[in-house]
Every structure is written in structure tokens, then in C-alpha cells.
Amino acid sequence: MGSIYFDHAATSPMDPEVLNAYVEAVASGPGNPSSLHAHGRAARERITSARDVFASILNCEASELIFTGSGTESDNSALFGAAMAQRKRGRIGIVTTAVEHHAVLNACRQLEADGFDLTVLRVDEFGRVSVEEAKAAINESTAVVSIMAGNNETGTLQPIAEIGEWARKHKALMHVDAVQAFGYVSFNLKELPIDFLSLSAHKINGPQGVGLLYVRKGTPFQPLLHGGSQERSRRAGTENVAGIVSFAKAAQIAYDQLRARWDHAEHIRATVLGKLEQYLGAERFVVNGHPDHRLPHILNLSFSGISSESMLMNLDLENVSASGGSACNSGSLKPSHVLSAMKLSSERVSTAVRFSFGLGNTREEADKLAKITATISARLRNR
Ligand SMILES: Cc1ncc(COP(=O)(O)O)c(C=O)c1O
Known part of the structure; x- marks a missing residue:
């Protein structure tokens, strides 16, 4: 051994089928999804199919999904995107937990330094947050609530549905970092009271450097990256086509199994x-x-x-x-x-x-x- x-x-590790999908996408030749010629259209079609896979797995609309460069980028885009949009409505509260990944915690701390009012919820000895304490922290000035689905160090799952319900009642936006839980837990976004969901490919036997952010239709959101009009102008930058295609393959396998x-x-x-x-x-x-x-x-x-x-x-x-x-x-x-x-x-x-x-x-x-x-x-x- x-x-x-x-x-x-x-x-x-990358699943061999996922690796095949990656190699096949790279080997299929050049193609910028923004180009109008046949090569570009072929690349765009690949991304469209990958997005449809996620829409079906997550039970949401394809237009609600944004491909990103990592789980970290998804987390940051959700938090900054929501917080900046919510501030215009007079909401400056951020609620999170002490056990989030640094991609969330440090983004929240930066928002605090930028003038937001940060509440970091404590957890019990098992790493679980109290729904009652979360409810007490969410009010009419809360902009975003960010609670992870499953913890990356202990595996502890959080009561995201109950907290999301409460956040929605108070018109606060709810972000869930599902980077570790996805692939073991299914997320039905038609039913879950969640506005943002972050995923990352390399935790589910996909490639490193690709993420996904779900943004519920109609949710106030300001892009983090500015530039071209990719991802419906919500995330500028030429798409990682092979990464996205193989991420969708990994997600489909994980979901099926x-x-x-x-x-x-x-x-x-x-x-x-x-x-x-x-x-x-x-x-x-x-x-x-x-x-x-x-x-x-x-x-x-x-x-x-x-x-x-x-x-x-x-x-x-x-x-x-x-x-x-x-x-x-x-x-x-x-x-x-x-x-x-x-x-x-x-x-x-x-x-x-x-x-x-x-x-x-x-x-x-x-x-x-x-x-x-x-x-x-x-x-x-x-x-
Ligand atoms: C819970 C959680 N969120 C976010 C991330 C960041 O994801 P990425 O490595 O794709 O940036 C990780 C990675 O360890 C994670 O475990």
C-alpha cells in the first residue's frame, strides 16, 4: 500500500470521468464564449449545458447561477455583493458565526472595517449555532446573514433552513457556504429559504479554481468583478470553460451517487x-x-x-x-x-x-x- x-x-482527487471531461473540453480547441463565431458558440454551448446541469441538481433557474473562480470568490461575491446593495436600503448589519471558513469570516471583518455592523454568533461545544441566538441577532437593519451548511474542520451541520426562514421574515438576505456539504447533502433551492449559495469544484472531485454562486432571482446584488458582460454582467472575466464543464460533470456524479x-x-x-x-x-x-x-x-x-x-x-x-x-x-x-x-x-x-x-x-x-x-x-x- x-x-x-x-x-x-x-x-x-479528480474523478477519472471528470478528468476526461476536462481534457476533452481543453482538447476541443480554442473558443471564447463571448466570441460570435463557431468556436465561440461551441464554448458558450458547453457553459450553457453545464449551467443547466446545476440548475437541475439545485432545482433553480439557470439564470440564477454564476460561475466563479473558487469557493472563496463565491463567498466574497455573495457577501460584498449583498452588503453593498443592502446598504443603499439602509441595512448595515452582518450576522455570521465564529466557525465560518476564513473566506466568509475575513470578508465579514473587511465589511466591518468598511462600516458594517458585524455580529459573530457563538457556537456550542459541538460547533453548532443556536437558532434562538441567531433569531435574536437578526433584525430590520440586518443586510446579510451568512451561515455555513457544514463545517470544514469538524463536519458539524448548521440549522440553515430555520435561520433562513427568520432572515427572510426580516427581509435580510441569507447566504450559505455549502462548499463542504455539497456532494453529501442535497439542496433544493425552490424550497430552502436561501438567497445565495456557494459551491467549489475541487471539494467534489472536480478541478481546483472553479466555483459557483447561486443568486436568487430578484435579489439585490452588486458584482465584485467589473469588466466584460460575462455571467449576465455579474462576474466579469473570460470563463474557465474546461473547469466549468468538468465541475458540472463532478456535480452530476456526486448528485447521482x-x-x-x-x-x-x-x-x-x-x-x-x-x-x-x-x-x-x-x-x-x-x-x-x-x-x-x-x-x-x-x-x-x-x-x-x-x-x-x-x-x-x-x-x-x-x-x-x-x-x-x-x-x-x-x-x-x-x-x-x-x-x-x-x-x-x-x-x-x-x-x-x-x-x-x-x-x-x-x-x-x-x-x-x-x-x-x-x-x-x-x-x-x-x-
Ligand atoms: C467551507 C469552505 N468554504 C470555502 C472554502 C474555499 O473554497 P476554495 O478553496 O474553492 O476557495 C473552503 C475550502 O476549504 C471551505 O472548506
């Missing part, structure tokens, strides 16, 4: 947990995140007495890739803002490791991971 990749929440994907990830997660109990002992680690309201592909564990860095370095030496939190934090080794917001002890925060599962992972790998982790743990404890 070679290397083991358990960092799918950071980025996921939603249940199987969930069961597979859940099986790997349960195997890792069961085997760790067997090889290491249940008293040596603790699970961070909600026990029930959670995604299946993320397992955040704290190993008592072993720093995240030591565990990750030793795992890396054994050819196992995992993460200490969100990917962007793993380079800087900062304590996770998500686990800190859950008010876990500093020991639990500084010993946390995130394993995340997906395409290609096997039961054998799960077993091997548990064995390796138990060995590392025993070695480091005996030093």
Missing part, C-alpha cells in the same frame, strides 16, 4: 474510529464536532498529550496525508479558530487532527491509518 490520502476536505458517497465516507470514518478504539484505546482520543448533525467525510480527533504538529509530521513520514485544521491554517500552525470557538480546552485544540475521506479510500487504508496512529501515539508518549 502506497501513500494514504485522508485530506479530502482540503482538496479531493449522493447516498453511496455518504455511505462510503461514513463506512471509512466508522472503521477508523472502531480500529482506533481497538489499537489505541478509546481513552486516548476524543472526537470534536457534533455526534449526529454532521457530514460523513470529516473526522476531527484530539490525541491527548500529542501536539497536532507532531502527529501530522509523523503521519507524513508514514505517507499519510491529514490536516491540522483548515488547509490554510495547517501551514501556519495557528490554533484552529473553529475548535477555539467551541471553547474546547487549549490541550484539546492543540492536539487536534482532521482526517477527511472520499473517492478511492478503502477499508484497508482506514485500518492502516488506525495502526499507524496507534504506533505513533505509543512512541511519542514513551519519549
Whole structure:
């Protein structure tokens, strides 16, 4: 057995079918979707088909979808786009949670620096926000509410429908970062009280550098990027045609296999947990995140007495890739803002490791991971 990749929440391997779609789109020749000639029209048709795929999966209209360059861009476009438009109506409140991805949190902080009134909701020890506290924070001056569907470090799911309902009652706009949840959870936008939804291709076995933003028809929105009239003048810039085409392919596969994907990830997660109990002992680690309201592909564990860095370095030496939190934090080794917001002890925060599962992972790998982790743990404890 070679290397083991358990960092799918950071980025996921491309599905071979998706890769084929990507290569086929690139190999089909040049074509700027804005050009009027046959090459351009062919490229435009590809994007139109990809948009139709998403419209059907998300149960929305194709005209409500904007292709972007990343999940981060989708989040920023939603927040700035909504906030700027809402400010013209006298609304300056932004409500979010302490466990959002930095693409949302730092965008909100920038809006605060620009004069918006920011409320960051706390979470409980499982990383879940209280619907009551969210309701209390939303009022007639709220411009945007941004709550993630599923957390990228713990997998904890948030009560987005209940909060969205309340936001709508108060004419505040609701944004949901579904970057981690999409592919495991289905989103029916005809029914969900959501105005903006962010997705990213590379978390669902698609290519890096492509995102999608849903903007409900009639929602006040000001574009982030100005230039050409691409994406109905809501996102300027020549489209990443091959990226978009293969993102749609990845989304279609994920949607068709939603249940199987969930069961597979859940099986790997349960195997890792069961085997760790067997090889290491249940008293040596603790699970961070909600026990029930959670995604299946993320397992955040704290190993008592072993720093995240030591565990990750030793795992890396054994050819196992995992993460200490969100990917962007793993380079800087900062304590996770998500686990800190859950008010876990500093020991639990500084010993946390995130394993995340997906395409290609096997039961054998799960077993091997548990064995390796138990060995590392025993070695480091005996030093
Ligand atoms: C919840 C969440 N939102 C947003 C992002 C950013 O997506 P991208 O990497 O496509 O910019 C990530 C990526 O880790 C994420 O997990």
C-alpha cells in the first residue's frame, strides 16, 4: 500500500470521468464564449449545458447561477455583493458565526472595517449555532446573514433552513457556504429559504479554481468583478470553460451517487474510529464536532498529550496525508479558530487532527491509518 490520502476536505482527487471531461473540453480547441463565431458558440454551448446541469441538481433557474473562480470568490461575491446593495436600503448589519471558513469570516471583518455592523454568533461545544441566538441577532437593519451548511474542520451541520426562514421574515438576505456539504447533502433551492449559495469544484472531485454562486432571482446584488458582460454582467472575466464543464460533470456524479458517497465516507470514518478504539484505546482520543448533525467525510480527533504538529509530521513520514485544521491554517500552525470557538480546552485544540475521506479510500487504508496512529501515539508518549 502506497501513500494514504485522508485530506479530502482540503482538496479531493479528480474523478477519472471528470478528468476526461476536462481534457476533452481543453482538447476541443480554442473558443471564447463571448466570441460570435463557431468556436465561440461551441464554448458558450458547453457553459450553457453545464449551467443547466446545476440548475437541475439545485432545482433553480439557470439564470440564477454564476460561475466563479473558487469557493472563496463565491463567498466574497455573495457577501460584498449583498452588503453593498443592502446598504443603499439602509441595512448595515452582518450576522455570521465564529466557525465560518476564513473566506466568509475575513470578508465579514473587511465589511466591518468598511462600516458594517458585524455580529459573530457563538457556537456550542459541538460547533453548532443556536437558532434562538441567531433569531435574536437578526433584525430590520440586518443586510446579510451568512451561515455555513457544514463545517470544514469538524463536519458539524448548521440549522440553515430555520435561520433562513427568520432572515427572510426580516427581509435580510441569507447566504450559505455549502462548499463542504455539497456532494453529501442535497439542496433544493425552490424550497430552502436561501438567497445565495456557494459551491467549489475541487471539494467534489472536480478541478481546483472553479466555483459557483447561486443568486436568487430578484435579489439585490452588486458584482465584485467589473469588466466584460460575462455571467449576465455579474462576474466579469473570460470563463474557465474546461473547469466549468468538468465541475458540472463532478456535480452530476456526486448528485447521482449522493447516498453511496455518504455511505462510503461514513463506512471509512466508522472503521477508523472502531480500529482506533481497538489499537489505541478509546481513552486516548476524543472526537470534536457534533455526534449526529454532521457530514460523513470529516473526522476531527484530539490525541491527548500529542501536539497536532507532531502527529501530522509523523503521519507524513508514514505517507499519510491529514490536516491540522483548515488547509490554510495547517501551514501556519495557528490554533484552529473553529475548535477555539467551541471553547474546547487549549490541550484539546492543540492536539487536534482532521482526517477527511472520499473517492478511492478503502477499508484497508482506514485500518492502516488506525495502526499507524496507534504506533505513533505509543512512541511519542514513551519519549
Ligand atoms: C467551507 C469552505 N468554504 C470555502 C472554502 C474555499 O473554497 P476554495 O478553496 O474553492 O476557495 C473552503 C475550502 O476549504 C471551505 O472548506
